Amino acid sequence: MRLHMKIALFTRELDDLKTEALVLGFYENLDTGDIDRYSVISDGLLEEAVRDKDFTGKFGKIFMLRLKGKVKRLILVGLGKREEFDIHKAREAAGKAAVYVRDQGVKELSFNLFEDFNPSDGAYAIVEGVKLALYQFNDFKTQGLEDLKKINQFTLVASGNNFVDVDKSIKKALTVVDSVYYVRDLQNKPSNVVTPTYLANEAKKIAIKFKIKCTVLEKNDMERLGMGGILAVSRGSDHPPKFIILEYEGGKETICFVGKGVTFDSGGISIKPSQDMDEMKFDMSGGASVLGIMQLAVGLKLPYRIIGLIPTTENLPGGNAYKPGDIIKFHNGKTSEIINTDAEGRLILADALSYSKRFNPKAVIDFATLTGACVVSLGDLYTGLFSNSDELANKLLKAGDLSGELVWRLPLNSKYFEYVKSNVADIKNAGPRYAGAITAAIFLKEFVDCKQWAHLDIAGTAWTTKNGNVLNPCGGTGVGVRLALQLLENWKK
DSSP states (O other), X not given: OOOOOEEEEEOSXXXXXXXXXXXXXXXXXXXXXXXXXXXXXXXXHHHHHHHTTSOOOOTTOEEEEEOSSSBOEXXXXXXXXXXXXXXXXXXXXXXXXXXXXXXXXXOEEEEEOOTTSOHHHHHHHHHHHHHHHTOOOOTTOOSSGGGOOOOOEEEEEOTTSOHHHHHHHHHHHHHHHHHHHHHHHHHHSOTTTSOHHHHHHHHHHHHHHHTOEEEEEOHHHHHHHTOHHHHHHHTTOSSOOEEEEEEEESSSSEXXXXXXXEEEEOOTTSOOOSTTGGGGGGGGHHHHHHHHHHHHHXXXXXXXXXXXXXXXXXXXXXXXXXXXXXXXXXXXXOEEEOSOTTOOHHHHHHHHHHHGGGGOOSEXXXXXXXXXXXXXXXXXXXXXXXXXXXXXXXXXXXXXXXXSOOEEEOOOOGGGGGGGOOSSSSEESOOOSTTHHHXXXXXXXTTOOOSSEEEEEOTTTSEESSOOSTTSOSEEOOTTHHHHHXXXXXXXX
16 A cells, blocks of 8 residues: 655754654764754753663664654664664664654654765665555555554655755655555455456556556467466466566666566465465565566666566466376476476466567566575575576675665576486476475576576565564565666666
8 A cells, every 4th residue: 555645855954843753863872962963952851861871872772752842752763883884774773763653643754864874875765764664555454444553744854965866865765665565565465356367457557657568468379389387377277377578668788577476376286284375365476576676667767678577377276277297388398297286486487487588688587486495494584596697696696785685695506407307207396395495496497598597586585474674564575676676776887
């Protein structure tokens, strides 16, 4: 759900500000110089809170002072040690402060720029952190909506800085987070709403809005093209599969993003346990991220030709469902023996990766909630990265560090192919229990022609069921959008 929050830039002196809540960030071991400038605003209460050690500046700690002047509340947020404070902690601190203010029932928030940062970078981090943290999904609630706490007005205080550059940073951050919100909304909607047809219609809406090309391949097109992977997986569902193609002509160099779009994954004949199966509505997260990446690329006018490919279907155990022991043929002519119908994501991606060849891309990057094994390996902090190119892998690692959407590279040694070697076909779609994330990537590699390819297993990072990370409230995280932006912005560096 879009956060309908008015955002303003305040450029006068802090003494002129009138607000319900002003957030100030302080490092640990505060000295007199840190707090003196705010003595008039705080009526001496800030000095008292520091003297009594009610507030110490420890990272993430928040303390509120109620005042009687034009600023009704001072929200003190700890920034930790000065030498350890960076753009990621700035983003997180902003998010923590915003959530605290919202939960206090305050509807107006002002935020003073952090020190020691380029004002543009600081503004970007604060706006991004505030918006990411305040995301809520209430589209299907009919009761209690009037009691929901939300911030209606957000003001960034940038006294004495380059207002033009700060304003540009604010607008860019809003564009980026709008794309993340869009992806999160798609992820969080139930699978009885988000079907393959729904995703295809969303792609068409993006194409119309941003004036880019959209093609949707239907079942008969897939049959003509020999896309046996997506056709097999879709056989158990009454919803027809779709193969979405989005094309943005922003430059000559072509970069292709591929996203897994399984709108619900029951496991098929190899059915999953019922516990937590409701979360399998998130199995289209890779496809949703590609839709977000496409609209962001156009919105920011990135100078590349960007292709988005999204194979989308359900995986259900219907009477015509594909079965263990079946052998299927893919778009590139290779065959696979089906060992486990719950290893379906790699089958639809195989057709998409094969199809990407016709665009002659410089690089191909796929996003997929592919394996539970990756979650076991990396938890919910890092996305698994596999690549046939050190150059591309290093770019993605750097993009992860810059965006905060961290990735960790795992091996893609060809010897792992022995784990998925079939006696009756070119390859098996599942190997033994161990090295599951790796063997899935090895499977995908068989369908890649591009010399710069990366597979990002987002099974652990695409959604969360807890509130441990303030920037990712419960539900879909929209992972991949900010990572891809950093990759593209630094592509030629």
